[in-house]
Amino acid sequence: AGMVILAGSSMAPCQEPFVVHTDTVQAGYDAAGTSVRETTDGFVVFGHQNSSDGTGQVRASVYKFGPDGAYLDRYEIGTGEELGSYLGLFDPVARKTDGSFVSPIIHSNGYGYSLALAHFDGGGDLLSSTGIMGSPPEDSVIVAPRQLRLTLDGGLILCGFRDPPDAYAQ
Helix, strand or coil, rough: CCCHHHHHHHHCCCCCCCCCCCCCCCCCCEEEEEEEEEEEEEEEEEEEEECCCCCCCEEEEEECCCCCCCCCEEEECCCCCCCCCCCCCCCCCCCCHHHHHCEEEEEEECCCCCEEEEEEECCCCCCEEEEEEEEHHHHHCCEEEEEEEEEECCCEEEEEECCCCCCCCC
């Protein structure tokens, strides 16, 4: 019976794996796509990667792909600043009822931080951000948004953790 199962599973069709390189900035550096959303023009991937501006910072990045998956464009949030930025982990981007997107965004220099809600249009372009909370640079506080979701009454709920310098993560 084991041989029949093994033989049958070896003939199961599967998609060929592929890797798409959108630029050369990431060579040897960490990057992550955290949310993928379909748009009327294709797909938007929200994530972060090493910046192309020469600062060595990791930046929140938005990638745009056509309906066939072809790479179209990418932009960074916070280019030129001496602060890193990221949108959070584990699918932090929520689609609002009007088709636009909202996501937490962290700006940090490794010590202090600011946490805001970033507002994007339905095509993934950044429209604005609204500050939520922050800490002075000397605090060394870590904030890590995990997920953002819409609530039934039209509000938002943001989950994650805050790690004060002299206490356990909360």
